[in-house]
Amino acid sequence: MPTRARVRADACPGVFATHDAADGPLARVRLPGGAVSAAQLRALADCAEACGDGDLHLTSRGNVQLRGVTRPGLAARLTDAGLLPSPSHERVRNVLASPLSGLTGGLADVRGLAASLDLLLCSTPELASLPGRFLFAFDDGRGDVAGEGADVCWRATGPAEGTLLLAGGDTGRRVRLADAVSVLIDVALEFGRVRGSAWRVAELDDPAWRGTPVPRADVRVPVGLLSGSAAGVVPRFGQLSAAQARALADIGPALVTPWKSLVLPDAPADVFERLGFGGEPLGTSACIGRPGCAKSRADVRADAVFRPGLRAHFSGCERRCGKPSQSHVDVVAEAGGYRVDGRWVPLEELKGKL
DSSP, rough: OBBOOOOOOOOOOSSOOOOEEETEEEEEEOOOOOOEEEHHHHHHHHHHHHSSEEEEEEEEOOEEEEEEOOOSHHHHHHTTSOOOOOOGGGGOOEEEEEEEEEETTTTSSTTHHHHHHHHHTTTTTGGGOOOOTTEEEESSSSSSGGHHHHHHEEEEEEEEEEEEEEEEEEEEEEEGGGGHHHHHHHHHHHHHOOOTOSSSSBBBBOOOGOOEEEEOOOOOOOOOOSTTTEEEEGGGGGGEHHHHEEEEEEOOOEETTSOOEEEEETTTTHHHHHHHOOOOOEEEOOOOOOOOOTTSOOOOOHHHOOOOOEEEEESTTTTTTOOOOOOOOOEETTTTEEEEEEEEEGGGGHHHHH
C-alpha cells in the first residue's frame, strides 16, 4: 500500500499534455539516456523556433523542454525526427544513464541500455500507465546517476554484473549486465500492479520495496575537454538558443546530462572556440523564475550570483523546481530578498553573503 494517497492526477508534462506556465504552454521531450543525434538537435532547434520561444531548456532528468508552445505542429515535427516513437508512452520514457560511460571511467559500459529499455518500454502496453515521474537509471559504477532519485536503477559492480537499487537503496540483488533491461522492466510492471495511487517507489510502505541506503557520490558536472575527444559543455541555466543548438549539431551527437549540461563524445580540440560558450564550470543554477512562472516571487535568473566554488540553486518559491540533487546553497525568493539556507538576506546584500 502507498504511504500516502495522491489526491490529484499526475500532471507531469509531455508533448500532448503540456503544462500551462505563465509564459505559455510548456512541452517536455523525453531523451532516454540523454542521447540526441545531430539531426535531432537540429530538429529540436527548428521546433523551438517554429512552435516555442526559440530556446531549448535542459532538465534535471536529461530531457529537453520547450516553453511558450503556442503554435501547432510540434508533435508532427518530433515524430518525423524520431523523438516521439510512442505517443501512448511519451511521458513515461524517463531513463538516465551515466553520460561518460564508455568514454572515461566507470566499471561497465552502459551505452545502449537506455535505448534498449526504451524500445521494450514502448512495446509494453501496460507500462503506458506508469506515472510520469517514474524514473529508470543505468549507473556504470561511478555513482553519478544512482544518486539522482531513480525509482529503479541498475548500478554496475563490475564489467558484467551489477546490483538493483530501488528508490536509491541497494536491494542486494545481483543482476547481470545482460539482464539489466529486462529486470528493470519487470520491476516497473510490478510497481504498476501494486502502486495504488503512488507515483514513486519511495511512497510504498511495503518493506520489499526498500533497500540499504547508498552513500551519495559528490558528482561534479563534466565540463571542458575530457578523455579522448569528448568534451563537456555547460550552458548558463541549462538554456540553449536555437542557434547554439545548431552549432552543437554541427559538431555531432550529444548526451544531455541530469545536471543541465551536455557531453559531446566526438568534439574537436577547438570545440569551445567554435561554440563560443560552455567551457567553464557553472556552480549556480536556477528555476525559470519570473516572468515565466506565475508562482515565482522574483526574477531569480537576473538575481543569481556566480562565483568560483559556489554551488547554489536560486528558487522563486518553496517548490524549488529544478534543484540539483547534490549538496548546494539553497536560495529561495521572498518579498524584498532571499532566504539563504534558512537565513533572511535582503536583495542588496545577496552578493556579499554568497
